[in-house]
Amino acid sequence: MNKKRNIVTVLGWIFVVCIIIFSFINKAEKPPATAELYTMNTIVNIKIYGNNKEIILKELIKKIEEINSYIDSFSPSSDIYKINENAGIKTVAVHPETIAIIEKALELAHNTNGAFNPLITPLSQIWGFRDKNYRIPSEKEIEDALNLTDYNDIIINKDTVFLKKEGEALDLGGIAKGYTLDCLKEILDKMNGERALINIGGNILLYGTPPDKQWKIGIKNPREDGIIGALNIEGTKFISTSGDYERFFIKDNKRYCHLISPFNGYPADKIFSVTVVSDKGYYGDALSTAFFITGKNDALQDVKKFEVDIIVIDKDLNVFCSEELKDSFIPENEKG
Amino acid sequence: MKKGDKLLALILVVVFIFAIGQYTFINISKTKRAIIIRSDGEIVQQIPLNETTEIITTIKSKEGAVTVQIKNGKVHIIESTCHDKLCVKQGWISRTGESIVCLPNRISISIVGEEKNEIDSITH
Numbered sequence: 253m254n255k256k257r258n259i260v261t262v263l264g265w266i267f268v269v270c271i272i273i274f275s276f277i278n279k280a281e282k283p284p285a286t287a288e289l290y291t292m293n294t295i296v297n298i299k300i301y302g303n304n305k306e307i308i309l310k311e312l313i314k315k316i317e318e319i320n321s322y323i324d325s326f327s328p329s330s331d332i333y334k335i336n337e338n339a340g341i342k343t344v345a346v347h348p349e350t351i352a353i354i355e356k357a358l359e360l361a362h363n364t365n366g367a368f369n370p371l372i373t374p375l376s377q378i379w380g381f382r383d384k385n386y387r388i389p390s391e392k393e394i395e396d397a398l399n400l401t402d403y404n405d406i407i408i409n410k411d412t413v414f415l416k417k418e419g420e421a422l423d424l425g426g427i428a429k430g431y432t433l434d435c436l437k438e439i440l441d442k443m444n445g446e447r448a449l450i451n452i453g454g455n456i457l458l459y460g461t462p463p464d465k466q467w468k469i470g471i472k473n474p475r476e477d478g479i480i481g482a483l484n485i486e487g488t489k490f491i492s493t494s495g496d497y498e499r500f501f502i503k504d505n506k507r508y509c510h511l512i513s514p515f516n517g518y519p520a521d522k523i524f525s526v527t528v529v530s531d532k533g534y535y536g537d538a539l540s541t542a543f544f545i546t547g548k549n550d551a552l553q554d555v556k557k558f559e560v561d562i563i564v565i566d567k568d569l570n571v572f573c574s575e576e577l578k579d580s581f582i583p584e585n586e587k588g
Numbered sequence: 589m590k591k592g593d594k595l596l597a598l599i600l601v602v603v604f605i606f607a608i609g610q611y612t613f614i615n616i617s618k619t620k621r622a623i624i625i626r627s628d629g630e631i632v633q634q635i636p637l638n639e640t641t642e643i644i645t646t647i648k649s650k651e652g653a654v655t656v657q658i659k660n661g662k663v664h665i666i667e668s669t670c671h672d673k674l675c676v677k678q679g680w681i682s683r684t685g686e687s688i689v690c691l692p693n694r695i696s697i698s699i700v701g702e703e704k705n706e707i708d709s710i711t712h
Contacts (some may be wrong), residue, residue, distance in 0.1 A: 258597050267603050282682040288629040290694045297709075384672065460707065470685060472712035477679040478686065482707050493711040527711055 270429075285309045292321045292429055294453030301460075302446025303391045311386070311443065312436050312450070319432050323374075323424045331413075336373075340418030345411055353534075354413060356405065357427050361403045362539040363558070367542035370513035373421035374400040379519065381510045386501035387507070394517035401514050413455050425509065430537025433457040433490055437533065454498075456491040457539055472497070473584070474524035474565055481571065481583040485529065494537035494544040495525030513545050522547030523566050530560040548572060621684060623663055625656065628694050629682035637661060637699065652693040663697060665690065686710065 275285030283307040287298045296316060300309050325332045331346035338344050356490060357370040373382070374397040380386035389397075405416035415422065424431075429452040436450055440459050449467070458467045466486055470479035474497045484557040485491070496509035496519075526543040530536040539558055543551035548564045555562055555574045564572040573581050622712060625633040629647040635658060642660045644666070652669035662682040665675045668690055673691035685707035687698035 257590075257593055260593055260600075264596055264600055267600055271603060271606075276676075288626050288689070290629065295689050295691060295694075295696065334673075346674055450707055451709050454710070456709050457709055458708075467709075468707045469706040470710040475680065478683060479707070479710060491711045495712065498712065542646060 253350045254315065254569040256264075258560060263284065276475070287313060287419070287522070289316070292432070292452060293324070293425065294325075296453070297451045298448070299450075304443060304445075307351045308440065308443045308448075310571065311439050314431055315435050315439060316452070319349060319353075319428065321437065322347050323353060325421070325423055332424060335413050335415060336421040338362075339415035339420045343407075343409065343412040343414040343416035346413055347409060350470060351408060351411060351413070353424055353428055353431050354422070356431060357424060357538070358403060358406060358408075358532045360427065360542070361568065362533070364539070364542040364554075366514055366547075367545045368402065368404040368420055368426060368538045368574070369401055369403055369426070370424060371403050371406065371415075371420055372426075372512060372514055373423045374419060375517055376423070376510065377421075379508065379512060380501070381499060381512075386503075386508070388503060389416060398514075398517045413485075416443045426541040427534050427538040429453055429455040430492055430535065433533035433537075437488070454493055457487050457506050457533060458485055458487075458491070461487060471527050471563060471565075472525070473569075474571065479584055480565060481581055483527075483529070483577065484580045484582065488531075490530050490536040491527060492533075492540040493525055493527040494540040496523075496544075497525070498523070511541060511544050515545070520545045520547075521567075524565055525565045526551055527563040528560075529562070530559050593644045621661075621699060623658060624700055626698075629673050637663070637701075647695050649694050652690075654690050654693055654695050656697060663699070664688070665697070666691060683707065 272453060284299045284301045286307055290294045298309060298312055304444040322331045324330045327333055331350040334344045360368045376382050378389040378393045378397050386521055400417060400419045401548055405420055409456065432452060433450060433455060437457055437459060440448055445459060447462065450457040456469060457496065466484040469483045469485060471481055471483065473480040474495050479539060494511055496507060499510035500507050511520050513520045523544065526540055528536040528540045539560060543562060549563055551562055552574060561574045561577045563577060621637040623635045624631055625647055627647055632647060640663045641658050643656065645674050646655045648654055652663050654675060655667040657664055658668045662680040664680045665688055668675050670690055670692035675688055678688050681688055683700060684699050684701045687696055689696045
């Protein structure tokens with residue numbers, strides 16, 4: 253009798269332990285705090301896990317809205333709008349954060365020999381990408397617009413900014429999203445964030461380590477629905493992509509995309525897309541634009557100089573990965 | 589067996605069934621796919637997604653409206669009040685982690701669920 257009883261008791265305890273373990277496994281991962289907002293001319297998605305997630309989420313949103321208020325070139329109250337309105341006329345006092353972003357933009361403009369250009373606006377304008385009134389401009393128009401894209405005309409003096417020529421206009425759209433991600437990473441560091449995924453219009457911050465150790469990030473197929481493949485990424489990284497499929501128009505069977513070469517004034521057409529994986533958000537954002545302009549060979553050569561990794565999709569949909577990413581990229585068709 | 593043994597045996601059976609039930613239930617809810625539709629950033633519809641789901645629905649926002657079709661485990665936007673129609677041109681999505689966004693109308697459609705090959709986000 254006693255023996256039987258012991259067996260039953262032992263079994264009982266085993267079950268109790270199993271149940272406790274089960275409930276721990278299932279409750280280990282609490283749902284994230286999430287937000288979707290429309291700002292910076294795009295959509296922002298935030299997912300944040302761990303303690304304090306709600307408080308951190310609020311701080312992140314505050315920072316995004318703050319930076320947007322300085323740099324939104326369509327809003328009359330923004331620093332950038334004021335700088336552009338006063339181009340060739342007078343200096344404008346702006347917020348230190350605006351100065352910081354412009355300085356980063358100039359750093360990247362110099363380091364990419366002008367492939368990234370924060371004064372590209374006059375060219376975007378004549379191709380119709382500012383007002384969505386797409387058209388092919390005349391040679392004369394392109395020449396005139398090119399004369400307004402010399403980034404050495406951006407004069408920073410303490411907390412003021414001045415553009416030398418009337419008609420010049422700053423556009424930080426190619427760097428501000430990445431810069432913002434840098435600021436958000438700082439907030440997560442300071443507030444002991446555990447894990448977060450933030451996507452600002454395709455520019456992504458991966459923060460921390462997911463339960464299955466690696467993040468899986470899909471890369472948009474430039475010509476078809478869905479993704480062309482996925483990247484397995486470990487730890488905290490920034491990912492940005494520039495492609496010819498986001499904003500474009502087609503005339504006489506030729507595609508004209510919104511990324512215009514500051515070298516000749518025409519939409520770049522060397523590759524379909526380039527994705528940059530980096531440790532600095534503003535690098536990824538601006539370099540994806542610059543690499544899209546310069547094309548596959550130059551981009552792959554510059555990878556070491558900037559300490560980034562890239563994936564280039566050429567005009568035949570061939571995928572080229574820089575050395576470090578060769579084992580991390582899984583083509584979509586091999587997944588079965 | 590004594591009365592206590594019987595009681596313990598009964599408790600064990602109940603606990604066992606409960607454990608199996610919970611395990612299965614959680615596994616089902618983990619693999620369940622759904623479409624989440626947000627308008628102006630707020631969730632307005634949550635639709636379970638499987639091969640037989642067939643729905644056409646119109647979503648409104650402060651800015652405009654889009655019409656969404658769900659069929660054969662896939663979803664796309666068939667009509668939109670926006671100017672550039674990029675959301676319509678984007679075509680079908682079918683994978684967890686994928687989404688269609690109509691920026692001018694501030695409406696987003698995303699596929700969620702937990703699968704083995706799930707992607708966390710998409711860069712574009």
